Amino acid sequence: MIKIGLKPAMATSLADGDNPVEQLDTIIDFAKAARDEGFHSIWAGQHYFGGNRVRWEVVPLLARLIPEIKDMAVGTCIMLLPLHHPVLVAEQVAILDILAAGKFIFGVGLGYREREFDGFGVPKHERASRFEEALSIIRLLWTQEGVPFVGKHFQFKSLRTPTRPLQKPAPPIWIAAHGDKAVRRAARLGDSLMMNPHASIATLERQLEIYRDALKQEAKPFPEELSIRKDIYIAETREQAWTEAEREVPKLVQGLSAENQYAELPASDRVGAEQDLKTFIRSRYIVGDPGDCLEQIKRHQERLRTNHFIFRIACPGGNRAAMMQKIKLIGREVIGRVES
Secondary structure, eight states: EEEEEEEOOGGSSSTTOOOHHHHHHHHHHHHHHHTTOOOOEEEEEEESSSSOOOOHHHHHHHHHHHSSTTOOOEEOOOOOOSOOOOOHHHHHHHHHHHHSSSSSSEEEEOOHHHHHHHHHOOOOOGHHHHHHHHHHHHHHHOOOSEEEEEEOSSSSEOOOOOOOSSSSSSSOEEEEEESSSHHHHHHOOSSSSEESSSOOOHHHHHHHHHHHHHHTTTTTTOOOOOOOOOOOOOOOSSHHHHHHHHHHHHHHHHHHHHHTTTGGSSSGOOOTTSSSSHHHHHHEEESSHHHHHHHHHHHHHHHHHOOOOEEEEOOOOOOOOHHHHHHIIIIIIIHHHHHH
């Protein structure tokens, strides 16, 4: 079964400079529309210190959205685990799982933006070791009593918490990965992989084989759900969708390049100025009318085994009415046809 999720608070869906109270109402309305149109999940993520509008911190935002979305799954895509204290994260996520009636998915990753590590006073070169220690501590807190922990970054003589998730032993832990080493880490430490939204499909196919091999080494089965976060440019007509994509993708690439995001990709897949724009878009984004988008979703499923798509719906200019129409279009013409 193919599942479709939505990140309703992404920058491509909201205008800069909005009144924050009105913006929150808009995010809630997007989540409700996704619920009514048959989306399967709602997601929120973390970034800090950038942009011109409110950064909706993931824990309070999801806590606000959960009562509105009934039986949908809810998750973090992603929480930047190395920036935060694992005891606080363990308790926050446990509460979110309780609020979500045991339908929470814990999506985590390393992070890559220099200013975020600088702002939190965390050396970026420690991100992988902090990530692994934090995940170990969180699991210990959720499953054991009074266990000591001695690591490079965290040490506890005896730690326990009565605040534990509803799902036993823990909510699913999905780990985001950009580079090949991170893909192997996701296989070793996680319950599933969150595939990279910025890589080409050819790179993702190669990384899928790395993931399979790493799972075999860990004697772990292939996960029932494999997710990918994708930008989708959808419109009633193919021409309109491509007009939006060709206008907006260069701006997106410029912003991501300024953050050194593409440096996280394997060297063979880094963005170069010599690449043809249409070829670049086709290899990394879902673009077109509903039939085109459905075909591309199915192609990803066939080539990558992805069956949970977490969409950032591109809506140039943050036009609220246009965004609502795109949510309805996906529900009626994509989700409806997938399920039939």
